[in-house]
Amino acid sequence: MNLDFSIVNWNLIQGFILKGLWFSVMLTVIATLGGIFFGTILALMRLSGKRWLDAPAAFYVNGMRSIPLVMVILWFFLLVPFIIGRPIGAEYSSIITFVAFEAAYFSEIMRAGIQSIPRGQVFAGQALGMSYSQNMKLVVLPQAFRNMLPVLLTQTIILFQDTSLVYAIGAYDMLKGFDVAGKNFGRPVEAYLAAAVAYFVICYSLSWAVKRLHKKIAIIR
């Protein structure tokens, strides 16, 4: 079999890939920010020590973590239109899905990060007369975020890879871009190879950057 990579040129990238890459990146960024926001709420619920807050949060997190992401994507694509009462595009559905799904994973990272802060810090805050929310906002969370930054970023790289699974509902992400281009030009083999190289270059450089950051943080601490 002869490979012909001449189809992978700027026209193809501009015509098929950039649109998908943009969506993949946007999905990753929104899901990360939203996931961190809701994940922090879930983590605080789980650490609140109150059963009526802890139990539903634990149910949600463990439930999300025991179902394959593809099934979660299919579920949301099925249920969200029912709940909001009108049809919804695959792209919007993916955004809602990934925020909800990543919140569960980020909350576990948050919980570990918060628990890594020595109890003495919390007691010191209390001794200074801080309220629970002040203590969390000013003492615990800033340190916890710093401790878990490398893990959070690694999870974001995994999230970027996972965005390719929106294939299940036909949303147009980077992989779909290569998929469509390969089929249009009758060169699927080259297109899939190019997709693998593109993902590898992006994810490898990101994980290299995270590794460097990890080293930097570790020295300061």
Next chain:
Amino acid sequence: MLNMDWAVFCRDTLTGDVVAGCLGEGRDITYLNWIFSAWGWTVSVSLTALLLALVAGSLIGVIRTLPDSPWLVRFGDAWVELFRNVPLLVQIFLWYHVVPALIPPMKNLSPFVLVVCALGFFTSARIAEQLRAGIQALPRGQRYAGMALGFTTPQYYRYVILPMAYRIIVPPLTSESMNIFKNSSVAFAVSIPELTQYALQVGEETSRPIEIYLAVTLLYVISALVINRIMAFVEKRAQVPGFVAAGTGAGGH
């Protein structure tokens, strides 16, 4: 939406008639028969891939810790980076569409084998990383003690290092085994008739997606729970009295 119709599982897949007793015979199968066969595919893909991942992952994990073999270590590192930085779905497409096109003898392999390769090698990179961490978590003295006793390299790995390293990594291996069941769902993209493919196809065919998805989701959760219990049993049986795995001690970072 809330009036569910569970009788959908008793319907014949060809005629759509409800079959008495819910299970068809011979060629007349019901959707209940079909979901069990789909579950079987999920389980067999996952377990075969897990086996491949354990073998390949152990091999790569070990060569990444070998002393005095920089090229083997580099090969192991490259393996891990390669399989970790490409999304699983892309890897499945590579095995399914690209590998048979580039390597003619692979053309005759069944989709099952190709998907098992994809899932197995993808997971092998993660297991290799865990095993490397497990081996490096052991005190260096263990390796030296083995050398001092005159063990060859394979011997001290076999009798000194690996027995402890594997015990250390049982918890991450547990989550990896559960992950492999979840990840097997990605095989839907290349038409392996496993649970997710079933959900997509039958959900559409019967116009009863909620019941179908609920059943499929339940089967995934049950699979994960069973694996979790089996690994907990393994962890308990393999425990060395008095030895606390490095990861579980004083909560580090």
